Amino acid sequence: xxxxxxxxxxxxxxxxxxxxxxxxxxxxxxxxxxxxxxxxxxxxxxxxxxxxxxxxxxxxxxxxxxxxxxxxxxxxxxxxxxxxxxxxxxxxxxxxxxxxxxxxxxxxxxxxxxxxxxxxxxxxxxxxxxxxxxxxxxxxxxxxxxxxxxxxxxxxxxxxxxxxxxxxxxxxxxxxxxxxxxxxxxxxxxxxxxxxxxxxxxxxxxxxxxxxxxxxxxxxxxxxxxxxxxxxxxxxxxxxxxxxxxxxxxxxxxxxxxxxxxxxxxxxxxxxxxxxxxxxxxxxxxxxxxxxxxxxxxxxxxxxxxxxxxxxxxxxxxxxxxxxxxxxxxxxxxxxxxxxxxxxxxxxxxxxxxxxxxxxxxxxxxxxxxxxxxxxxxxxxxxxxxxxxxxxxxxxxxxxxxxxxxxxxxxxxxxxxxxxxxxxxxxxxxxxxxxxxxxxxxxxxxxxxxxxxxxxxxxxxx
Amino acid sequence: xxxxxxxxxxxxxxxxxxxxxxxxxxxxxxxxxxxxxxxxxxxxxxxxxxxxxxxxxxxxxxxxxxxxxxxxxxxxxxxxxxxxxxxxxxxxxxxxxxxxxxxxxxxxxxxxxxxxxxxxxxxxxxxxxxxxxxxxxxxxxxxxxxxxxxxxxxxxxxxxxxxxxxxxxxxxxxxxxxxxxxxxxxxxxxxxxxxxxxxxxxxxxxxxxxxxxxxxxxxxxxxxxxxxxxxxxxxxxxxxxxxxxxxxxxxxxxxxxxxxxxxxxxxxxxxxxxxxxxxxxxxxxxxxxxxxxxxxxxxxxxxxxxxxxxxxxxxxxxxxxxxxxxxxxxxxxxxxxxxxxxxxxxxxxxxxxxxxxxxxxxxxxxxxxxxxxxxxxxxxxxxxxxxxxxxxxxxxxxxxxxxxxxxxxxxxxxxxxxxxxxxxxxxxxxxxxxxxxxxxxxxxxxxxxxxxxxxxxxxxxx
Numbered sequence: 001x002x003x004x005x006x007x008x009x010x011x012x013x014x015x016x017x018x019x020x021x022x023x024x025x026x027x028x029x030x031x032x033x034x035x036x037x038x039x040x041x042x043x044x045x046x047x048x049x050x051x052x053x054x055x056x057x058x059x060x061x062x063x064x065x066x067x068x069x070x071x072x073x074x075x076x077x078x079x080x081x082x083x084x085x086x087x088x089x090x091x092x093x094x095x096x097x098x099x100x101x102x103x104x105x106x107x108x109x110x111x112x113x114x115x116x117x118x119x120x121x122x123x124x125x126x127x128x129x130x131x132x133x134x135x136x137x138x139x140x141x142x143x144x145x146x147x148x149x150x151x152x153x154x155x156x157x158x159x160x161x162x163x164x165x166x167x168x169x170x171x172x173x174x175x176x177x178x179x180x181x182x183x184x185x186x187x188x189x190x191x192x193x194x195x196x197x198x199x200x201x202x203x204x205x206x207x208x209x210x211x212x213x214x215x216x217x218x219x220x221x222x223x224x225x226x227x228x229x230x231x232x233x234x235x236x237x238x239x240x241x242x243x244x245x246x247x248x249x250x251x252x253x254x255x256x257x258x259x260x261x262x263x264x265x266x267x268x269x270x271x272x273x274x275x276x277x278x279x280x281x282x283x284x285x286x287x288x289x290x291x292x293x294x295x296x297x298x299x300x301x302x303x304x305x306x307x308x309x310x311x312x313x314x315x316x317x318x319x320x321x322x323x324x325x326x327x328x329x330x331x332x333x334x335x336x337x338x339x340x341x342x343x344x345x346x347x348x349x350x351x352x353x354x355x356x357x358x359x360x361x362x363x364x365x366x367x368x369x370x371x372x373x374x375x376x377x378x379x380x381x382x383x384x385x386x387x388x389x390x391x392x393x394x395x396x397x398x399x400x401x402x403x404x405x406x407x408x409x410x411x412x413x414x415x416x417x418x419x420x421x422x423x424x425x426x427x428x429x430x431x432x433x434x435x436x437x438x439x440x441x442x443x444x445x446x447x448x449x450x451x452x453x454x455x456x457x458x459x460x461x462x
Numbered sequence: 463x464x465x466x467x468x469x470x471x472x473x474x475x476x477x478x479x480x481x482x483x484x485x486x487x488x489x490x491x492x493x494x495x496x497x498x499x500x501x502x503x504x505x506x507x508x509x510x511x512x513x514x515x516x517x518x519x520x521x522x523x524x525x526x527x528x529x530x531x532x533x534x535x536x537x538x539x540x541x542x543x544x545x546x547x548x549x550x551x552x553x554x555x556x557x558x559x560x561x562x563x564x565x566x567x568x569x570x571x572x573x574x575x576x577x578x579x580x581x582x583x584x585x586x587x588x589x590x591x592x593x594x595x596x597x598x599x600x601x602x603x604x605x606x607x608x609x610x611x612x613x614x615x616x617x618x619x620x621x622x623x624x625x626x627x628x629x630x631x632x633x634x635x636x637x638x639x640x641x642x643x644x645x646x647x648x649x650x651x652x653x654x655x656x657x658x659x660x661x662x663x664x665x666x667x668x669x670x671x672x673x674x675x676x677x678x679x680x681x682x683x684x685x686x687x688x689x690x691x692x693x694x695x696x697x698x699x700x701x702x703x704x705x706x707x708x709x710x711x712x713x714x715x716x717x718x719x720x721x722x723x724x725x726x727x728x729x730x731x732x733x734x735x736x737x738x739x740x741x742x743x744x745x746x747x748x749x750x751x752x753x754x755x756x757x758x759x760x761x762x763x764x765x766x767x768x769x770x771x772x773x774x775x776x777x778x779x780x781x782x783x784x785x786x787x788x789x790x791x792x793x794x795x796x797x798x799x800x801x802x803x804x805x806x807x808x809x810x811x812x813x814x815x816x817x818x819x820x821x822x823x824x825x826x827x828x829x830x831x832x833x834x835x836x837x838x839x840x841x842x843x844x845x846x847x848x849x850x851x852x853x854x855x856x857x858x859x860x861x862x863x864x865x866x867x868x869x870x871x872x873x874x875x876x877x878x879x880x881x882x883x884x885x886x887x888x889x890x891x892x893x894x895x896x897x898x899x900x901x902x903x904x905x906x907x908x909x910x911x912x913x914x915x916x917x918x919x920x921x922x923x924x
Contacts, residue, residue: 102839103700103811126704148649152692159647161656162624173896182809184839185621185879187610187660187888188894188901189921194656195624198649215706238565242588244677244746246743285757288750292821295747349565377564377646417647425650432650436637440910447905459651 002040002086007063011045014055019046030088033073033080035424036338041068041082048093050168050176050207056089058174066456068173069201071111071143076188077343077422079147079200083457089205091142097121098208105213106165106182111142111206128216130157142206148198150418153326155376156248156282157214159418161197166210169196182210195444200420201455203448215281220248221293221311222318226273229305230254230359233352234304235273235377240279240297245292250376251278251325254355257332257370257383261324264331267326273307275352277375278325280318318395328372329383337367337385343425344408345417348378357407360384363400366393379417392423405431421459430461464548465607466504473507476517481508492550495535495542497886498800500689503530503544510555512630512638512669518551519667520636528918529634530668531663533573533605538803539884540608541662544581545919551667553604559583560670567675568627568644573604575667590678592619604668610660612880614787618710618744619676621880623659626670631658634911644672647822657906659798662882666912679744682710683755683773684780688735688864691767691797692716692821695737699837702741702760712838713740714758716817719794719832719845723786731786737768737814739837740787742780790834791845797830799847802863806870807879807889810840819869820844825862828855868895883921892923 013019021027021044032038047053060067066086071072073080082088094110097118101107102125109118116137122129130153131144143149145167150159166180167183179192196204226232240247253261254278262269270276283289293311300309312318332339346354355371363369366386373380382404386397405415405428415432416425431440444461445452473482483506485487494500509515522529528548535542544550556572559580564587571580578599584591592615593606605611612621628642641654655850659667689695695714702709715723715738724731726844732738741762742756755773762771774780794801806912808816817833825831828849835842844866848859867890877894878887892900904922907914 064673073830101809102545102704103696104809105703107808126706148653150647154647158624161653162620171902177896177902181874181876182877183807183874183876184810185612185616185807185836185841185881186876186881187878188891189883189900190665190875190906191610191656191660192625192899192902194653195906198653203652215703215708220707234565241567241677242564244588244679244680244768285750285753286749288753291747291750331815336492345647346647347563347566348646374647379647412643412645414643414645414648414650416649417645418649420649421651429650434631434639437639437641437654438651440639440654444652444657444906447909448902 003063004065007065008043008060010059011052011056011414015045015052030070030090030215032240033075033078035078035193036077037081039081039083041088042085044088046090050170053089053170053205053207054176055172055173057172060453061173061350061451064451064453066453068455069205071140072114072138074139074418075143075147075422077416077420077424079420079422079458081423091140091412094207100125101185102127104182107211107213109141109209109211110312111140111145111209113141115139115141115186122213124234126216127213129162129163129211129213131163141209143210145197145206146201146456147420150374150377150379152249152251152374154374155250156246159230161194161210163212164197165212167193167196167206168208169204169206171204172451172454180210189207195326200422200458202445202458203454215284218284219289220282220284220318221289222281222321223293223296224321225277225279225300225306226270226276226308227275227277227305228273228307228393230274231352231377232305232350233277235303236300236323237348240296243295243299245281245296247279247376249278249280252352252355253325253372254359254370256368257328257372260331260335260370261327264334265323265327267320267324270308278321297426326374332350332370332385335385338388340384340397342401343416343419344382344412344413345377346406346408346413346443348376350411351375351378351380353408354411358404361400361403363396368398369400377417382397401412423458426459426461465525466527469521469527470505472521473518477507477514492532492552495537495540495689497538497540499543501543501545503550503717504547506550506552506706508552508555512632515551515632515667515669516636516638519632519634522549522915523635523913526915530917531667533602534600536578536601537605537609537882537884538805539878539882539886541860541882541884541920542605543885545885552818553602556669557599562587562589566644569675570674571603571671571673572670573607574600575603577601577603577606577742584675587898588678589675591625591673591675591869593622593625603671607659607668607671608663609882612836612841614711614713614836617712620707626655626659626671628636628673629655629658630666631666631668633666634913634916642672648885653916662920664907664920667917677746680746681748682742682744682780683751684783685741685755685758686772686783687738687739687741687762687772688768688769689734689739689767690735692736692762692818693814694765694767695739695837696811697765698739699810700761701718701765702758705757705761707743707758709741709838710744711740711742714813714817715790715834716821716832716835718830719790719834722793722797722832723789726796727789729782729786732770738785740783740784748886754897768807794832794845794847797847800850801858802846804844804863806844806866806867806875806879807839807841808870808873808875810838813837815840816842816869816873820866823865825858831862839879885920888921888923
């Protein structure tokens, strides 16, 4: 039984007044995220350091108060929302870049640092942290780690987990652990670092992150490809990989998305194309990167169904190509409807076939489905646009979502590639994960959090 | 209480006679590994498929019989040794390369496949599985996954875990799970794939592995560098990285190792050098790789203490350079002594300083310490040569080992980078891992294996 009054009383013995928010207006700010759903907490706490987080957790443990760790609230699965009430533990004050260790190519960062600020800070050191969310302006590093975020560069550089070398984290009972470190390799005991990364704030509160960095690639070349045959986009991916080239991005937009972007921003676009593929290569030597780009162009041209291949002439044109991709979701949102965004992933060669399947789904005229995503990773963002208040459309949107999920599983895919399970996917997770495996995950959850106070209501169906 | 008689009786109802070994001579073959320690099992079982593994685990669970999964017995931490008796579960019959999926660049492999055989099979498809153990001739893929093996290419390509996308595994109670799959990204629930990889056979028996592959690099260039100042090797690593180049290998040998190799094989070597550094770059375009190699040479020449830099003229010379590195451990073993091999890892810039510290340790004349390792990863193999039957030397060797371990921890390092904890490191693990964290790892172990029957006696001090 939650004893909120005693919890609040004890909080006040070690937190300052401005660290505890209890008024409705103040709390409302922490009640929603990019899923556009809202859950009001009963209190919001804003600790300044790890010791305070530890004390808060000790109190929450003692008085059985649900705790939802929260970052920049740009999440797309509701991971930071206090669905069971209790307290939001906001990490927005954990804003320090503690260390940039050039010699070992390591950054030590607090979870509340904005992704973009870290990128900027690293530029001065000629270092590079590859995972770069579309929402860099607001998203926090802690959220990126909690959700194991991916983004456009994953095809070459991998996901967030590939860059987390060490953590400081507070367990649900308030104990502090320090798994991993600055080392490139480490097999001393179980890999708690990998387990905590992507655990969606359900196992521990991450209070410090040690990241591996890379030398900053100096050069990039961007290529845009239009096709009148969607599944043939799979062949582009295949031929590029077979040539021994690993681009840093291979993105795909379908015809609905192309047209939404064309309506939304003023940029020349082939509205009649069935698909648009964006390919980028990067590296540290100009001649190398140019050689790769020059190799990709004829490979693309030789693919049946390709109608245009264009290399960006300069940085400005490359940015214009990327704007098309970056504005895809805003353009779709601007259509003024509600939407589901399924974050499905399939083996990369299957992706254009999944896009085609989705494009051919039958549905009422009021509903639109747009798909775009990370073709090189097989990761698709299926955006089903409907009106929530129209129950026929809502029913149909749910039916379509489940159809997409079921087809994904049939193709050997996964229901979420980078957004997380949170509350948006958890009801569908049994489609993918066997009962034995879910039971095992619950036992792991219990090993960390026997009282179930940390981020309850996420991942697992109650 | 173990009920071995009943266990054996039930095994005989579903295994053939040649799948159960009970004679001492037959079992002896499964009683040792590369640690040169020996533990006799009470029975050895050789299942042919996952269903048989599941049935064996069900029986072991019922009759509380310790089960030690085992591969090619090339392990360096004793992970595959039946230290608590019971049964060895050998996976040597799991020999199938089930699928090489070119379009998705995926291999599906059974754990008993020899690493070298997988490499050979992939060549025909122009595909590449980067983790390549020195012991490819005998080591099995399952063991590589269980220990999260690293090897020389980790500096560019990462460790085994970075290539494991999915698993089939049998839990201690016989249930079968299938975490992950062929997908490049997956955040559906906790990352059981990463957790099982490197868990040293203590959480589940891995029966199938889904690997990510890369396009095969066509070209490599190898550079050998001699120094008369050991710590300056750190600057070589730093300058190469700072130039934006990520070599596929940066290896380091100290003077003792150089001389041991010079005595062991007939190859020209600078016996007076304090350090030898081997650098390799690879890629798919000849001009790119050549350009990187040409950039590295003057960078190395500009480092103080460097006495020679030489680019291998051809493949034959490159192989000769690599022979020096590959024969390091055999050359040291040929000195005819017993040895401890510490597999320590520190942030990469620290590594030459750790080597220097070790080189300056005081010890009796009868003892020799040789160090070599993966400089680009900060991973060192410290080889302490002594005679086990001479108690003075044995005592001193233990003292030196602990000194190396303590210094590693002071430098922010880890006691094992790629060999695993097993039985060789477990007594020292509390130097590195806090009590809270060890307790958490034990709770994870219990979440998988509440009866403690799977690979008991490993990682954790009893």
